Amino acid sequence: MSVLTRDEAQTRAQFLDVHQYTIDLDLTAGEETFDSRTVIQFTATAAGDSFVELKPAALRSISLDGHPLDPADLTENRFPLTALTPGTHELRIDAAMRYSRTGEGMHRFTDPTDGETYLYTQLFMEDVQRVFAAFDQPDLKSVFALTVTAPEGWTVLGNGIAEHHGDGHWTLAPTPLISTYLVAVAAGPWHSVTTEHAGLPFGIHCRRSLAPHLDTDADEILDITRACFDRFHEKFDEPYPFDSYDQAFVPEFNAGAMENPGLVTFRDEFIYRSAVTDTERQTRGMVIAHEMAHMWFGDLVTLAWWDDIWLNESFAEYMGYQTLAEATRFTDTWVDFGVARKGWGYDADQRPSTHPVAPDPDAVPDTASAMLNFDGISYAKGASALRQLVAWLGEKDFLAGINTHFARHKFANATLADFIDNLASATDRDVHAWAEAWLRTTGVDTLTSHVEETDSTWTLAVDHNGSRPHRIAVGAYDHAPDTHTGTDRLVLRERYEIDVPQNGTPQARPGRRPALLVLNDGDLGYAKIRLDPQSWETVATSLSGIPDALTRAVIWNAARDMVRDGELAPTTYLEAARTHLPLETDLALAQGVLAFADTHITRRYLTPEHRPTALATLTALCRDLIRRTEDGHNPGLRLIAVRHLIDAATQPDTIQDWLTNGTVPGGPELDPELRWRILTRLAVLGATDETTIATELEQDPSATGQEGAARCRAALPTPDAKATAWNALFNDDSLSNYLFTATAQGFWQPEQTDLVSEYVPRYYPEATRLAARRGPAIADAAGRYAFPAYAVNTDNLHLGEQALQDKTLIPALHRKLTDQIDDLRRAIDVRNTH
Numbered sequence: 022m023s024v025l026t027r028d029e030a031q032t033r034a035q036f037l038d039v040h041q042y043t044i045d046l047d048l049t050a051g052e053e054t055f056d057s058r059t060v061i062q063f064t065a066t067a068a069g070d071s072f073v074e075l076k077p078a079a080l081r082s083i084s085l086d087g088h089p090l091d092p093a094d095l096t097e098n099r100f101p102l103t104a105l106t107p108g109t110h111e112l113r114i115d116a117a118m119r120y121s122r123t124g125e126g127m128h129r130f131t132d133p134t135d136g137e138t139y140l141y142t143q144l145f146m147e148d149v150q151r152v153f154a155a156f157d158q159p160d161l162k163s164v165f166a167l168t169v170t171a172p173e174g175w176t177v178l179g180n181g182i183a184e185h186h187g188d189g190h191w192t193l194a195p196t197p198l199i200s201t202y203l204v205a206v207a208a209g210p211w212h213s214v215t216t217e218h219a220g221l222p223f224g225i226h227c228r229r230s231l232a233p234h235l236d237t238d239a240d241e242i243l244d245i246t247r248a249c250f251d252r253f254h255e256k257f258d259e260p261y262p263f264d265s266y267d268q269a270f271v272p273e274f275n276a277g278a279m280e281n282p283g284l285v286t287f288r289d290e291f292i293y294r295s296a297v298t299d300t301e302r303q304t305r306g307m308v309i310a311h312e313m314a315h316m317w318f319g320d321l322v323t324l325a326w327w328d329d330i331w332l333n334e335s336f337a338e339y340m341g342y343q344t345l346a347e348a349t350r351f352t353d354t355w356v357d358f359g360v361a362r363k364g365w366g367y368d369a370d371q372r373p374s375t376h377p378v379a380p381d382p383d384a385v386p387d388t389a390s391a392m393l394n395f396d397g398i399s400y401a402k403g404a405s406a407l408r409q410l411v412a413w414l415g416e417k418d419f420l421a422g423i424n425t426h427f428a429r430h431k432f433a434n435a436t437l438a439d440f441i442d443n444l445a446s447a448t449d450r451d452v453h454a455w456a457e458a459w460l461r462t463t464g465v466d467t468l469t470s471h472v473e474e475t476d477s478t479w480t481l482a483v484d485h486n487g488s489r490p491h492r493i494a495v496g497a498y499d500h501a502p503d504t505h506t507g508t509d510r511l512v513l514r515e516r517y518e519i520d521v522p523q524n525g526t527p528q529a530r531p532g533r534r535p536a537l538l539v540l541n542d543g544d545l546g547y548a549k550i551r552l553d554p555q556s557w558e559t560v561a562t563s564l565s566g567i568p569d570a571l572t573r574a575v576i577w578n579a580a581r582d583m584v585r586d587g588e589l590a591p592t593t594y595l596e597a598a599r600t601h602l603p604l605e606t607d608l609a610l611a612q613g614v615l616a617f618a619d620t621h622i623t624r625r626y627l628t629p630e631h632r633p634t635a636l637a638t639l640t641a642l643c644r645d646l647i648r649r650t651e652d653g654h655n656p657g658l659r660l661i662a663v664r665h666l667i668d669a670a671t672q673p674d675t676i677q678d679w680l681t682n683g684t685v686p687g688g689p690e691l692d693p694e695l696r697w698r699i700l701t702r703l704a705v706l707g708a709t710d711e712t713t714i715a716t717e718l719e720q721d722p723s724a725t726g727q728e729g730a731a732r733c734r735a736a737l738p739t740p741d742a743k744a745t746a747w748n749a750l751f752n753d754d755s756l757s758n759y760l761f762t763a764t765a766q767g768f769w770q771p772e773q774t775d776l777v778s779e780y781v782p783r784y785y786p787e788a789t790r791l792a793a794r795r796g797p798a799i800a801d802a803a804g805r806y807a808f809p810a811y812a813v814n815t816d817n818l819h820l821g822e823q824a825l826q827d828k829t830l831i832p833a834l835h836r837k838l839t840d841q842i843d844d845l846r847r848a849i850d851v852r853n854t855h
Contacts, residue, residue: 023097024389025074025147027326027382030158033071037156038064039163040109041195044153047170048140048208049189054078054117055127059153061112065105072099074147075154076126077116084113098150114154122757123798124275126151127206130757132272134230134723139209141271141286143279146327147388149201159200160325160434166195171208178207178226180283182265194264196282198432200323205281207269214239218247219254221261227270230723231292235270238293241302242268242309245349249310252348253317253340258424259431262321268309272724273759275798278308280315280337287312294725295694298657300608303351310348311341322427325434327391328382331460332440334395335378335403338362339411342404353607358404359544359574360613364581366401367549370465372843374836378403379437379460392797393836405547406459412545413455413492414448421447458489466491468521468540469551479534482527483519487548491521496542496572497535500563510566511559516542537563544571550579551588565601573610581617584626585847587854591626594618595638603645608657611646615639615665623669624771625813625848626855632771639669651687660689667698673708693721697729704736705770711737728763735767743768743777750807751787758798765806774811781809781817785824788834797833804837813848821845 040062047056061073080092083100094101102112120129120140125148131138142152149155169177169191177183180203181194196204212232215224225242227235235242246268254260263283274288291305318340319333342354369375376384378398385391411419422444430439437460445452466487473480481495495518498511514535519527537559540550552560560576567573580597583589598614605611623635646662649655663685670676680699684690691699700717703709711734718730735746746768749756756764769777788807792800809817821842825835 023099024387025158026387027328027385030160030326033156033158034160036066036069036071037161038066039156039161040064041164041166042153042155044165044167045170046152046167046206048175049170049172050117052120052129054119057114057116057118057153059112059114059116059155061114061154061156062109063112063156064109065107067107069105070101070103071105071156072101073112073114073154074098074150074157075100075114075116076118076150078119079117081115081117082113083115086110098147100154112154116154118152121151122273122755123796124273124758125796125798128271128273130272130724132228132230132724133727137210137229139207139211139228139272141207141209141269141274142205143275143286144202144204145279146202146392149204152204152206155201157201159202159323159327162198162200162323162432162434164195164198165204167193167204167206169193169206169208174210175208176211176213176226178205178211178224178267178269178284180205180263180281182222197262199282199320203281203320203323205279205284205286207271207284207286211269214243216243218250218266219261222265222267223247224265224267225270226267227289227292228272231270231289231294234292234294242305245306245309245345246313248348249313249344252344253313256344256420256423257317257427259317259321259427261316262431263316266313268312273757275758275801278312280312280319280333282316282320285312294723295692296656296660296689298608298612298660300357300612300657303345303354303357303609306345306349306351307341307354307357310345311337314340314344317427318423321432322430323434325436326382326385327388327394328380328385329435329437330391330394331378331399331403332435332437334399335407338400338404339407343408353570353609355544356570356574356607357609357613358401359571360577360609362397362401363405363544363547364578364613364617365397366405366547367397367465367578367582368585368844369397369840370402370463372840374839374843375463377461377463378406379456381461389832393832402547409459409492409545409547410444410452410455414444414450414452418448418450419444422452462488465547465549467549467551468493468546470538470540470553470556472534472538472553472555474534475529478529478531480527480529481519481538483521483523483540485522489548491546491548492518493521493540493546493548494518494542496537496539498537498539498559498567500536500559509563511537511563511568513568537567539572539575541575542572544575549582549586550575551583552576552579561597561600564597565604570607570610573605573607574613577610577614584622584851587851590855591622591851592631592635592855595622595635599638599642602642603649605658606655608661611658612661615642615661619665619668621848624811625844626851628852629771629774633671636669636671640666640671643669647685647687653688656689663689663695664698667695667702670702670706673703673706676702677708693723693725693729696721697726697733700729700733701736701767704733704767705738705772707738709733709737724759728759731760731763732767735764736770738770738773738776740776743780747780747783750803751791754791754795758802761799762802762806765802768807769809769811771811777809778812781812782820784809785820785827785838788838789824789827789830792831792834793829797831800831800833801837804834804841808837808841810841810845813845813852815849818842818845818849 043060045058083090177191179193211226213226267284270289278287314337318336346354426443469484471482497514501510501512643662643666650659714733788803
């Protein structure tokens with residue numbers, strides 16, 4: 022299929038003015054296709070040629086101003102419109118369109134629990150063309166008026182208020198001016214909880230089989246929604262610009278959520294069937310706030326071209342964490358950001374595929390390249406930069422600039438230059454210079470402490486490896502033994518700010534040097550931190566005695582970075598976790614440290630010979646946490662420990678007993694998530710079989726159960742199980758996006774590297790062909806989950822490097838392989854260093 026280039030989009034935007042789309046969708050035409058009839062009213066500003074995009078199963082008819090055109094003129098996804106005259110035109114298209122099983126376009130899902138079918142659209146980037154014909158680019162905003170015919174008994178949701186006329190016929194209120202990629206429809210026998218707030222209808226929706234779980238959490242979801250809605254209205258002068266606010270939790274959704282105006286779609290894993298931690302609830306709340314922020318930044322004011330995707334995502338990421346902390350009970354959101362999201366940005370920014378937060382427009386020449394920038398840089402690094410900008414400008418001036426931006430560009434499009442100019446209008450600070458330093462550059466600076474001490478003073482100097490200016494806080498901490506518990510606490514002596522690079526000679530400070538000096542205390546900066554030797558000694562003995570969770574997050578991140586850079590032995594990180602995590606009180610930190618220890622250290626950075634000892638360390642750590650929470654006072658911490666103990670099990674006896682008894686001694690009782698987690702680990706260890714998996718699936722035939730069974734079957738350590746899973750992944754093409762992911766997750770296991778070694782060289786050519794057949798969503802999953810990550814050796818590295826030279830790689834897979842191969846190279850280096 023042809024991709025839209027930036028030059029083509031600019032030419033078409035100058036040539037066309039699109040007034041309205043009138044779209045009729047018939048969802049009763051069968052299980053494979055639906056009918057799509059579109060009328061586009063537009064004006065050509067001059068005589069000339071253009072084109073409209075669509076990807077039909079069958080193009081029945083197309084006419085321009087009442088004159089039939091030949092459907093055979095459709096080439097790939099473009100239909101030419103030649104010899105247009107200046108003035109208004111009407112284009113009519115009648116087509117059959119295919120349902121998707123990959124989360125792109127109109128996704129169709131049949132719930133295995135009850136047989137009910139659900140449909141929803143995901144039209145991002147180029148996927149509107151899978152649903153209706155369009156001039157598909159973000160700066161050709163238009164009004165969209167939709168009618169939908171659906172099976173009787175279904176509910177239809179859309180960007181505007183839906184009206185049911187009987188017999189399955191629905192009308193959606195016309196939208197204000199929005200971009201094509203933001204149009205949304207969701208149809209099915211939804212379970213809904215509705216209310217009103219601020220004079221607008223609010224609703225939350227999910228599959229009927231998830232109804233009890235939605236009802237359990239409905240008050241929490243709606244309370245967060247209302248609180249964030251009100252807080253945004255305190256921040257923003259422009260009122261919410263749409264006529265309703267629905268949130269639909271939909272199956273097999275590829276992203277976390279999508280900011281469709283008036284109808285936000287979320288992955289329905291956010292409707293919890295099983296026990297979750299408070300941090301996971303906080304994450305759901307953050308995503309709710311993130312998507313609501315997009316109603317202003319992204320929907321009301323939209324990027325002109327995809328080089329400015331960061332304007333959408335960085336802003337929403339920052340606002341999601343900040344507004345949730347201000348408006349709800351989740352007041353420690355930035356700890357989770359620091360330990361979970363920021364590392365995502367740091368990692369992405371050190372790979373060959375790194376790019377500026379705001380790339381040069383020439384670096385995003387088409388939609389295929391634009392899709393690659395939805396990464397840790399556009400989200401986490403961009404949000405970090407904005408957080409620092411807010412601290413530098415002050416929130417009052419920052420919001421004044423934002424409100425000017427909304428007022429000037431509402432229901433239109435804007436660029437980075439517009440954004441910076443509007444911020445600059447509200448402050449005397451040089452925002453343009455800040456943007457050049459932070460938004461137009463790549464890489465992560467490293468800041469290293471050096472401390473000199475005399476009898477009565479001490480001095481901190483900071484070695485700066487990088488190019489950006491930083492203003493960071495320094496935390497100075499002293500030992501303060503707790504006479505009650507006998508533990509070593511640290512207390513804050515002072516926190517002060519410095520500029521990096523430092524101007525002149527660093528100022529001497531009175532007294533003995535502190536036991537611990539923390540650069541970037543409070544985590545407002547974006548840089549890798551290296552502590553001085555004495556501070557590291559303090560951390561080794563007293564990390565858990567640091568009073569503030571955000572400070573502990575900065576230090577754990579520094580340790581994580583040092584492991585990845587080969588400066589700290591992976592076993593030393595594990596020893597620190599073993600020592601300090603049993604005393605940790607913050608759930609996000611406990612989860613983040615254990616996740617890094619499991620996913621990176623035990624699976625990739627340590628050799629197979631050292632893995633059993635590392636797993637034993639994790640098991641002992643998790644047992645300590647389980648013992649500490651026997652009184653039931655911290656069920657979230659206990660749940661984290663139980664999950665990781667299951668994943669670290671090297672013998673089946675304990676977890677098999679849990680599965681048989683249906684409970685962990687002292688709790689929790691095993692819910693579906695824990696049962697499938699245990700069964701997956703038993704499959705890896707060769708301690709279960711197909712009969713047991715099938716029996717478990719009979720007890721839990723849900724979509725999640727289907728995914729659990731696929732994961733277990735692929736994890737079985739037999740040649741037949743691996744051959745069957747490989748065929749399903751790379752040859753069958755019938756797996757949905759979620760079942761593909763589950764199968765891939767089960768296939769590669771660190772304990773089974775010899776068993777699957779023959780598949781490593783097969784992966785690269787077969788993944789290349791798969792991506793070409795099935796498109797970007799499956800390509801992303803194949804690169805993310807089906808990659809042979811545990812084959813940490815130079816043979817795999819050389820195969821990957823050769824594969825990157827293949828000119829037939831589609832961009833989505835090429836980007837994923839670039840990142841995976843760089844991570845593989847790093848893992849090899851860590852092993853060789855330690």
